[in-house]
Amino acid sequence: MTTSIAPLETLGRVHFIGIGGVGMSAVARIMVARGVPVSGSDAKDLPVMQDLAAAGARIAVGYDAANLGDAQTVVAGSAIRADNPELVAARSGGLAVLHRSEGLASTMAGHRVVTVAGTHGKSTTTSMVAVLLKEAGLDPSFAIGANVPALGVNAAHGSSDIFVAEADESDGSFLNYQPLISVVTNVEADHLDHYGTPEAVFASFDAFAALLPVDGVLLACADDPGALALAQRTAAKESTRVLTYGTSPEADIRLHDGGPGDVSVGVGNDVHRLDLKVPGRHNALNAAAAFAVALELGVAPAAAAAALGHFTGASRRFELKGQGRGVRVYDDYAHHPTEVRAALSAARSVAAGHKVHVLFQPHLFSRTREFAGEFASALGAADTALVLDIYPAREDPIPGVTSSLISDRLSNGRLVTGAEAVDAMAAVAEEGDVVITVGAGDVTAYGPAIVEALGG
Structure with missing residues (x-):
């Protein structure tokens, strides 16, 4: 599903079909903050729609072709059916129709992009990265598939040139991004309704890693067989820098997880204790990934470790x-x-x-x-x-x-x-x-x- 990225300023007035969804509302929120004229609709009146209306978006409840108004670009996610009256009207009217991921990619243009992909843990890890960077003073833009209490929202326009985004592999749309840093938490067979076979899932992650530029880096979890295999395949091509994180002694960022209150990460000869507020080995690994991202962006290790203590979880994640x-x-x-x-x-x-x-x-x-x-x-x-x-x-x-x-x-x-x-x-x-x-x-x-x- 790779595509060229349309610059944000070329989209004109943008209408979102299904604007109440957590992923769609994230893109809409950033566009509104950047001065793009935004409208949107959804089948139900959801709280986030009221927030968007207060920020300046034109919101409608229920789907109707008339809701398009004078829109020049329409954004729709994979969940929108082909017979949706707004989508039908947009296509028949010759409007540009973008997948949600393409709309998000337009908001990322010109930024140093950090994408977080994986079969599991994307939202939590993306949330940790955003909270860590914000606490470290870097003020990133971010778009996350879950609300984050420590941030107050699931998306925001930041003042720095860093953009942190959850990259969804479920429909292959994560291939629409141009990352500088990519985290892969794990790779397993899932979404076979889209991919058909496990091999197709693994191939899509290979294509995702191949999106990185020569000065980019892949950060992969050494504790997950699928992510480790991806790291090894990518490193063998010698065109992308690859770092691993996990409990393995061979990992570049080594995690020590002795249970609640006893989590630390080691880089070289230095060890830094993490004050995690969320339980579970999976969250300790997610924190190690966020720590690794911060180091790549120039955050001092001690500051990164301290900043992780401000992460209190993401909505619907334990x-x-x-x-x-x-x-x-x-x-x-x-x-x-x-x-x-x-x-x-x-x-x-x-x-x-x-x-x-x-x-x-x-x-x-x-x-x-x-x-x-x-x-x-x-x-x-x-x-x-x-x-x-x-x-x-x-x-x-x-x-x-x-x-x-x-x-x-x-x-x-x-x-x-x-x-x-x-x-x-x-x-x-x-x-x-x-x-x-x-x-x-x-x-x-x-x-x-x-x-x-x-x-x-």
């Missing part, structure tokens, strides 16, 4: 929703077996000997079909695992593919309806336990309800 009866309730966006394992590992460390109960909602019929066994295995790490019906998102049902493909494999759980879920979780959790709602769909709404049922 986010505390509240507590009641001594039970803490978290929410996590995990929607791949590896992510579910990481979320439950973090929950287990926080529970400190007490039980962990998970309410899981599979995301997409195709992903459930491909990974049902792996999801069941990952959910086996919980003391209780309750499974909701599949959240279809952009997909139509696939015959024979239901959540039972997962729940029937569980010895520690069962399939539940939405009506049963809250009461079932409140009934099983005891003082000191951790409850975590997991998935990329509307399962996030159950956390507050569980807190309320617990009397929180």
Whole structure:
């Protein structure tokens, strides 16, 4: 999906279809801040749309060709269907239609771009990089696929020439960027509805690494087999500088993770302790990646380590929703077996000997079909695992593919309806336990309800 980048000043008046989405609103927010006339619409009236309207964007609720107004460029994401009336009108009217990633690429032009890619951990790592650089005084522009409490928003126009962005591989659109520094947290088979085969996923990351210029650098996680293999393939070409981070003694940025309160990174003979506010080995690795980015951009190691202490998490990434009866309730966006394992590992460390109960909602019929066994295995790490019906998102049902493909494999759980879920979780959790709602769909709404049922 590679493309030439249209300079921001050539786009004219820009209309966003689906402007309420976290990724779309990020691009719109930056364009508004840079003086671009912006309009947008979405099916629902979401809080971020009110923020954009207050900043000067023209916002409509519901899709209608009339919403285009006098727009000269239209931005739409992969989730927008081809028969959307605004998209149909834009194409028939000969307007320039950009993918969300192409709109984001236009806002990056002229910047030193840091992109963060990987099958898991993109939002958290991008958030860590943005918080670290901002605390270190570099004031980057950033666009992240999640709201970040420490930043107050998911996107902003900064005063420096640094731009930090999450690079989404799900539809191949991460090939539309021109990075100077690229982080790859991990590479696994996912999004097979788009790629078809695991080999096609791996090939797309090779193409992503190849986007780096001669003075660029690939930062890859040595603890992940897929990312390490990518690093080795890229280094063999001898056209791109490659650095690794992780717990391996051979890693260029070495991570020591002794558990909560005992995390440090080593570069050469120097070791720097990190004051991390977020639990889990995966977050320690994400922090090592952010630390490595900061060093590449000239931040002193001690300053980088101190700045990471200001990161308190990203929305829906092991986010505390509240507590009641001594039970803490978290929410996590995990929607791949590896992510579910990481979320439950973090929950287990926080529970400190007490039980962990998970309410899981599979995301997409195709992903459930491909990974049902792996999801069941990952959910086996919980003391209780309750499974909701599949959240279809952009997909139509696939015959024979239901959540039972997962729940029937569980010895520690069962399939539940939405009506049963809250009461079932409140009934099983005891003082000191951790409850975590997991998935990329509307399962996030159950956390507050569980807190309320617990009397929180």
